[in-house]
Amino acid sequence: MLRVLGKASSINVRKVLWACAEMDIPFEREDWGVGFRSTHTAAFMALNPNAMVPVIQDGDFVLWESNSIIRYLANRYHGAGIYPPEAQARARVDQWMDWQATDLNKSWSYAFMSLVRHSPEHQDRHALATGCSEWSRHMAILDRQLDATGAYVCGESFSLADIPVGLSVNRWFETPLAHPDYPAVQDYYERLSLRPGYRLYGRNGTP
Template identity: 40%
Template sequence: MMTLWGRKSSINVQKVLWILAELGLVEGRDFERIDAGLHFGVNKTPEFLALNPNGLVPTLRDGELILWESNSIMRYLAHKYADRKRFSLDLAQMAASDKWLDWQLTTLWPALRIPFLGLTRIPEAERDYAAIHKTFQESNQLLRILDDVLSKEAYCSGPNFHLGDIVLTLCVKRWFMLSDQYPDKTGPRAELNHIARWYDQICKSTQFTKAVE
């Protein structure tokens, strides 16, 4: 049985929980999950650091294989369970999806992370509201790139749901939440109708709402 370390509230752990659900893998039957990170601790213990020297979640153990970095774990699971045919392994579509996995990590999340952590983790007296507003508006502009792609495609990498859609949906979920709960702090949310259509489609046709609370 595989073991996954990570708390359910982490965006990176949610990536892995979602793909496990898409592959039909069930917690308690196919994998064990151990709460780790933030108030759960665990991730700074010598035992955990021997598995993942970064002290971060998620970390996955599958037999002798130890993996960290959420997008790498996702790719591994998609290939390991390729026989379930949930995610296409066509080279072109995999590459198209991979570019969104990288873009989410290197471009979108670094911008969106600032208002997300600023409004949900940092005490109010310590918040930099100018930075929160600025980076949320930067996120608006970045998401216009995705919206333009979705004006021509059903999903981010073509006609079929793929790994890139998982990581982008989890960011968009937070983008919606921040502007809905803190509109005076983030400034207006861009009206991106193609993203709204895509997000609604994913909520209805995937394991997203079941896997991510």
């Protein structure tokens, strides 16, 4: 059985858990990370030298990096319905997954650390205002994309890209900051909430 190492509150672990739910992949999860077993032990770092969750073990195969993991699961466990094999359609999915992991992630970093984690090192008012503005700017990009597709981030059908992006939307709404009116993002949030996997690991999860 697939083994998932990482605490369930981690947004990146939740990508893996939601992907497993979408593809009906049975798994066993173990708590690793802050508040649980340390990822800085020699045993864990032998699996992931970055000392970060999630890590999966699929038999003898070990993999880290959450987006790489969910791509692997889709390839390994017949996920063609959400990760299309056709080159251009797959590239579109990869594009939005990579955008979430780079541009969108970077845009929320300061605001999230300040307003949710209450980090003492992230309490500069100017930097917070800039961070909130950047996060809103990136969510506006997503709002325009969702308005154009009318449904999901890559088109009319749910895809693997909606897992990282959908979790980012949960983080956006759960962070206590002023939220501009993005109706397409709000509709998307409600649409994703019809999916059992998102209710388990997305909207009801810890931001």
